[in-house]
Amino acid sequence: MLKFENISKTFNKGSANEQMVFNNFSMDIGKDDFICVLGSNGAGKSTLLNIISGKTRVDEGKMILNGIDVTMDTEYEKCKRISRIFQDPSLGTNPSMTIYENLSMAKNKGKRFGLSFLINKKDEEYFKKILGVLCLGLEDKLNTPVSQLSGGQRQSLALIMAVIGEPELLLLDEHTAALDPKTSEIVMDITEKIVKEKGLTTIMVTHNIDHALKYGNRLIMLHRGNKLIDISGDAKNSLTKKELLGLFKDISDKNLFN
Numbered sequence: 001m002l003k004f005e006n007i008s009k010t011f012n013k014g015s016a017n018e019q020m021v022f023n024n025f026s027m028d029i030g031k032d033d034f035i036c037v038l039g040s041n042g043a044g045k046s047t048l049l050n051i052i053s054g055k056t057r058v059d060e061g062k063m064i065l066n067g068i069d070v071t072m073d074t075e076y077e078k079c080k081r082i083s084r085i086f087q088d089p090s091l092g093t094n095p096s097m098t099i100y101e102n103l104s105m106a107k108n109k110g111k112r113f114g115l116s117f118l119i120n121k122k123d124e125e126y127f128k129k130i131l132g133v134l135c136l137g138l139e140d141k142l143n144t145p146v147s148q149l150s151g152g153q154r155q156s157l158a159l160i161m162a163v164i165g166e167p168e169l170l171l172l173d174e175h176t177a178a179l180d181p182k183t184s185e186i187v188m189d190i191t192e193k194i195v196k197e198k199g200l201t202t203i204m205v206t207h208n209i210d211h212a213l214k215y216g217n218r219l220i221m222l223h224r225g226n227k228l229i230d231i232s233g234d235a236k237n238s239l240t241k242k243e244l245l246g247l248f249k250d251i252s253d254k255n256l257f258n
């Protein structure tokens with residue numbers, strides 16, 4: 001459903017700070033893929049998501065989303081088809097607005113007219129139903145400002161907001177990294193539940209090896225814009241934490257690709 005064809009990206013070309021992140025990077029992402037992306041700091045994980053979401057333009061190569069060339073599409077054009085959740089819970093929701101208003105805004109994303117925050121009975125029922133999936137009691141707090149929610153509650157709400165418009169692709173950029181371990185597990189379970197229920201193609205960047213092993217059907221490890229590992233199915237299921245930790249050690253010991 002998403003194809004990268006020979007993507008290249010260098011930041012600050014021609015300057016002393018020149019930084020090549022991708023050089024002829026290609027990858028095929030299937031409709032049913034839930035990909036966990038691992039990699040050390042600076043590997044290119046966020047840049048990959050920035051390229052997909054239109055925040056960063058590639059220098060060369062193509063990106064094809066469901067048969068349509070979206071390489072030159074702006075972030076605004078892409079946000080109708082691609083949803084993203086960030087590490088910082090404050091980025092996915094608007095704290096000064098209520099849960100109802102946030103959900104209303106997400107539901108009307110990409111629409112120019114008709115946005116109204118007046119409580120609409122039909123939406124109210126719908127929002128209560130989808131919030132019920134979280135089992136966090138948010139369905140009884142529709143009029144509560146989001147600033148009064150905990151980080152975990154906000155990330156869970158951000159997840160619901162991200163998928164309310166039925167995106168073709170869900171991007172998760174370390175979306176549980178700022179949460180305490182217990183809340184992080186809860187949000188991951190919610191993530192898996194929503195991804196499965198909606199059959200969403202998902203790319204999740206994480207530094208949590210346990211999460212990368214437990215969730216998704218495919219695991220990619222990036223290093224300097226290259227795929228050190230790209231495995232799925234049984235091969236992913238039989239991969240161990242020890243093997244992954246060994247790879248991270250190899251990277252730092254041998255400075256691979258140098």
Ligand SMILES: Nc1ncnc2c1ncn2[C@@H]1O[C@H](COP(=O)(O)OP(=O)(O)OP(=O)(O)O)[C@@H](O)[C@H]1O
Pocket residue numbers: 011012019021039040041042043044045046047048
């Ligand atoms: N806008 C930018 N301008 C210049 N250099 C950038 C920019 N964005 C990323 N880079 C550089 O590209 C490289 C890859 O960065 P990226 O943020 O993709 O890494 P990452 O894998 O997400 O790392 P982390 O695990 O620390 O989040 C880094 O060397 C970074 O300094």
Ligand SMILES: [Mg+2]
Pocket residue numbers: 045046047
């Ligand atoms: Mg990053």
